[in-house]
Amino acid sequence: MTPISASLVQKCGHCLMAAMLTAALFAGQALAAQSPEPILVFGHKNPDTDSIVGAIAAAHLLTAQGKPATAMAQGQPNPETQFVLKKFNMAMPAQLGPVAGKPVGIVDFNDAAQGPDDLNDATLVFMADHHKLGGLKTSAPLEAWLLPLGSSNTALYEMMMFYNVAIPKDLAGAMLCAILSDTLMYQSVTTTSRDKTAGAALAKIAQIKDQKALAYDLFKAKSAIEGVSARDLVLRDYKKFEMSGMAVGVGQIEVLSLSMLDGKKEGLLEAMRQIKKESNLHCILLMLTDISKQGTEMLAVSDDPSLPSTAFSSTFKDSSAWLPGVMSRKKQVIPPMEKALKK
Amino acid sequence: MTPISASLVQKCGHCLMAAMLTAALFAGQALAAQSPEPILVFGHKNPDTDSIVGAIAAAHLLTAQGKPATAMAQGQPNPETQFVLKKFNMAMPAQLGPVAGKPVGIVDFNDAAQGPDDLNDATLVFMADHHKLGGLKTSAPLEAWLLPLGSSNTALYEMMMFYNVAIPKDLAGAMLCAILSDTLMYQSVTTTSRDKTAGAALAKIAQIKDQKALAYDLFKAKSAIEGVSARDLVLRDYKKFEMSGMAVGVGQIEVLSLSMLDGKKEGLLEAMRQIKKESNLHCILLMLTDISKQGTEMLAVSDDPSLPSTAFSSTFKDSSAWLPGVMSRKKQVIPPMEKALKK
Numbered sequence: 001m002t003p004i005s006a007s008l009v010q011k012c013g014h015c016l017m018a019a020m021l022t023a024a025l026f027a028g029q030a031l032a033a034q035s036p037e038p039i040l041v042f043g044h045k046n047p048d049t050d051s052i053v054g055a056i057a058a059a060h061l062l063t064a065q066g067k068p069a070t071a072m073a074q075g076q077p078n079p080e081t082q083f084v085l086k087k088f089n090m091a092m093p094a095q096l097g098p099v100a101g102k103p104v105g106i107v108d109f110n111d112a113a114q115g116p117d118d119l120n121d122a123t124l125v126f127m128a129d130h131h132k133l134g135g136l137k138t139s140a141p142l143e144a145w146l147l148p149l150g151s152s153n154t155a156l157y158e159m160m161m162f163y164n165v166a167i168p169k170d171l172a173g174a175m176l177c178a179i180l181s182d183t184l185m186y187q188s189v190t191t192t193s194r195d196k197t198a199g200a201a202l203a204k205i206a207q208i209k210d211q212k213a214l215a216y217d218l219f220k221a222k223s224a225i226e227g228v229s230a231r232d233l234v235l236r237d238y239k240k241f242e243m244s245g246m247a248v249g250v251g252q253i254e255v256l257s258l259s260m261l262d263g264k265k266e267g268l269l270e271a272m273r274q275i276k277k278e279s280n281l282h283c284i285l286l287m288l289t290d291i292s293k294q295g296t297e298m299l300a301v302s303d304d305p306s307l308p309s310t311a312f313s314s315t316f317k318d319s320s321a322w323l324p325g326v327m328s329r330k331k332q333v334i335p336p337m338e339k340a341l342k343k
Numbered sequence: 344m345t346p347i348s349a350s351l352v353q354k355c356g357h358c359l360m361a362a363m364l365t366a367a368l369f370a371g372q373a374l375a376a377q378s379p380e381p382i383l384v385f386g387h388k389n390p391d392t393d394s395i396v397g398a399i400a401a402a403h404l405l406t407a408q409g410k411p412a413t414a415m416a417q418g419q420p421n422p423e424t425q426f427v428l429k430k431f432n433m434a435m436p437a438q439l440g441p442v443a444g445k446p447v448g449i450v451d452f453n454d455a456a457q458g459p460d461d462l463n464d465a466t467l468v469f470m471a472d473h474h475k476l477g478g479l480k481t482s483a484p485l486e487a488w489l490l491p492l493g494s495s496n497t498a499l500y501e502m503m504m505f506y507n508v509a510i511p512k513d514l515a516g517a518m519l520c521a522i523l524s525d526t527l528m529y530q531s532v533t534t535t536s537r538d539k540t541a542g543a544a545l546a547k548i549a550q551i552k553d554q555k556a557l558a559y560d561l562f563k564a565k566s567a568i569e570g571v572s573a574r575d576l577v578l579r580d581y582k583k584f585e586m587s588g589m590a591v592g593v594g595q596i597e598v599l600s601l602s603m604l605d606g607k608k609e610g611l612l613e614a615m616r617q618i619k620k621e622s623n624l625h626c627i628l629l630m631l632t633d634i635s636k637q638g639t640e641m642l643a644v645s646d647d648p649s650l651p652s653t654a655f656s657s658t659f660k661d662s663s664a665w666l667p668g669v670m671s672r673k674k675q676v677i678p679p680m681e682k683a684l685k686k
Contacts, residue, residue, distance in 0.1 A: 124476070127489075133467070133481040139678055140475050141533075146487035162505055190484075335482055 037103060039069040039125060042096050043152075044109035046238050047073055049081045049218075053178040054107035054152040055093055057171060058128055061156065062105065064165040069105060069126075072096040074116065078236050083221035084177040088170040088206075108152040110134040110144075113240055128155050130190070131330055150195040151182035157198040173206035177218055184254070184291055185215040188327045219291055223255040230267035234275060234286055241334065243341045246282035249275065250337075252329050254289045258297060261288055265299065269319055272301050283307055285337075287329060295324040298333075311340035380446060382412040382468060385439050386495075387452035389581050390416055392424045392561075396521040397450035397495040398436055400514060401471055404499065405448065407508040412448060412469075415439040417459065421579050426564035427520040431513040431549075451495040453477040453487075456583055471498050473533075474673060493538040494525035500541040516549035520561055527597070527634055528558040531670045562634055566598040573610035577618060577629055584677065586684045589625035592618065593680075595672050597632045601640060604631055608642065612662055615644050626650055628680075630672060638667040641676075654683035 043051020386394020
C-alpha cells in the first residue's frame with residue numbers, strides 16, 4: 001500500500017462515520033416527510049376476477065408491508081367476480097376516480113390502454129402482472145413483478161410468500177378462484193406448475209377440499225348469459241389494443257358449452273359492428289371459448305376482410321371460424337394478430 | 344342445481360379428462376420444439392460493475408433453472424470491474440453482437456437507449472433491474488423483476504433465494520462488490536436494508552470478513568484516474584437520456600476525495616463540450632462525486648445556461664456547483680433534470 005492511499009483510507013475512515021450519521025438523519029427526514037396518502041391499487045378496465053381480486057390482494061400485501069393501500073376498480077364486477085366476492089365475504093372495491101398526482105399500483109395489466117386516461121400523471125409505485133411488457137414509463141424506481149404465469153394472483157401469492165405476508169382465509173379463497181378462472185382450471189396454455197402449486201397452497205389456507213367443484217361453480221357463473229344484452233356480452237371481458245398504429249378490440253366469452261350461445265351469434269356480430277364503428281376500430285374480434293371442447297369460435301369484423309384468415313391460418317365463413325385449442329387471448333390471439341398487422 | 348347445469352357439469356367432467364390428456368400432449372410438443380439457443384444476458388452500455396457482474400449472476404440463475412444463458416457485455420470493463428473480475432477469478436463476458444431474433448435478458452437497465460440498437464427485434468425473456476420503468480415493450484409475457492433497491496445484484500441475490508439457486512463462492516464475492524459499489528458501501532440514498540441483508544449474506548458465502556476493507560479497495564480502483572484521458576473519464580460511467588424530446592448526457596466519476604481531480608476540471612469541461620457537440624446534446628453533466636464528503640461537484644454545459652441552476656436550485660460558477668448530499672444520478676440528478684426540462 002502506498003503512503004498516499006493509506007492516508008486516503010484513513011481520512012475516508014473518519015469521514016465515513018460522520019457520513020453514516022448524516023445518512024441516518026436524512027433517512028429520518030425522508031420518513032417524516034413521507035405522504036400518508038394511500039396507494040390506489042387497481043386492475044384493468046372491464047375487470048375480470050384476476051383484476052378485482054388481484055387489486056384486493058395487492059392492497060393487502062402493500063398494507064402489510066407498512067405501505068397503506070386501497071383496492072379500487074375500473075368497472076363493474078362481472079357475474080363470476082360477483083359470485084367470488086359473495087362466496088368469500090368481500091366487498092367490491094370502489095370505482096377509481098382521477099389518479100393524477102397520486103401514488104398508484106397496477107395489477108393484471110401494464111399498458112396505458114388498459115389504464116385510466118391520467119395514468120401517466122400518477123406516480124406508479126407497484127406493478128404485479130403476467131402479461132407482455134406494455135411500454136409504461138416512470139420517473140423513479142418502483143416495485144414491479146412480471147411473471148410468465150397463468151394468473152396475476154399466482155404472482156401475488158408468490159410475492160406474499162417472498163415477503164412473509166400471511167394470507168387471510170377468505171382472501172386465499174378468492175385468489176384461488178382468480179387462478180382457477182384465469183387458467184381455466186389449470187388447462188389453459190398459459191398454465192404453469194407454479195399456478196398449480198399456488199392453487200394448492202391457497203386451497204389449503206381457504207380450507208377448500210374440492211377445487212374442481214369450485215371451478216365448476218365459477219364456470220357456471222362465468223357462463224351466465226341469460227338476460228344479458230349482446231352488447232354487454234361483447235364488452236364483458238373486452239380489451240382494446242394498438243397494433244401497428246391500428247385499433248383492435250378483442251372480447252372473450254367463456255362458456256361451458258358453445259350450444260349456450262345458439263341463436264345469439266347474429267346479435268353478437270351486430271353489436272360488434274356497432275362497437276367497431278363507435279370506437280373507430282380497424283378490427284373487432286369476439287372469442288366464444290368453449291371450456292369443455294377446449295377451443296374458440298372466433299367472430300371477426302375487420303376493415304380488411306382477409307385479416308382474420310391470415311392471422312389464424314383458418315377460413316372464416318359468415319365472419320366466424322372454429323379455432324381448436326385456442327383458449328388464451330394473450331398467448332394465442334394477440335401475437336398472431338400483431339404479426340398479421342405488421343405485414 | 345338445475346337439471347341443465349347438472350348435465351353440463353357431467354358433460355364437462357368427461358371432457359376435462361380428455362382435455363387434460365390433450366394439454367399434456369401439447370406441453371410435450373412445446374418442450375420438444377423449444378429452441379436450445381442460449382439466452383444472451385447483458386447490462387447497459389458503458390457497463391459498470393453492477394451491469395457486468397449482474398449479467399454473470401443472471402446467466403447463472405437462468406442456467407440453473409434449466410434455461411441456458413450466456414453473460415455478454417456492451418462495452419469494456421472499467422478499472423473497478425477489472426479489479427473485481429480479477430479478485431474473484433471471473434472472465435470478462437464477451438462483447439455483445441447483433442441480437443435481432445435472439446432470446447435476450449437484460450440487467451441493470453430497462454430502456455431502449457441503454458440497449459443495443461436492435462433490442463426491439465430481439466425476444467426479451469428476462470429483466471432484473473433497480474431503475475425507473477423505461478418503456479420497453481414485448482410481444483409475449485416475460486420474467487421481469489424491478490425492485491427499488493440500491494443495486495441490481497441485490498435483486499438478483501433475492502431472486503436466487505426465491506428460486507433456491509445456490510450461489511458459488513466467487514460469484515457471491517463479485518455480487519457483494521457490485522452492491523458495495525452501487526450503494527457506495529450502503530451510504531447512497533438508494534440504499535435499503537435489503538441491500539445490507541444481501542451484502543451480509545453474500546459476504547458470508549464468499550468468506551469475506553471485512554466488507555469495509557473490500558469497499559476501500561473497490562473505491563481505490565474506481566478512483567483510478569491517473570493516465571486516463573479527460574474524454575475517457577467523462578465517458579467511463581456515462582449515460583444518455585431523452586428528456587422532453589431533448590438529449591441529455593450524464594457522466595459520473597466517484598473519487599475518494601475531490602482533491603484527486605485538482606487541475607483536471609478545465610480538461611474535463613473541454614471534453615464535455617466536445618462530446619456535447621458530437622452527440623448533439625441539449626445538455627451534458629458530469630458528476631464529480633466525493634465519496635468521503637458525501638456530495639457531488641456538478642460540471643454542466645447546457646444550451647440553456649440557466650437549466651443547471653434551475654434543476655439543482657444552486658448557483659453555477661464557471662460551469663460548476665457543489666451539491667452537498669447528492670450521490671445518485673438515478674435518484675438525485677435525473678428526476679430534477681426531467682422536471683426542469685418539462686417547464
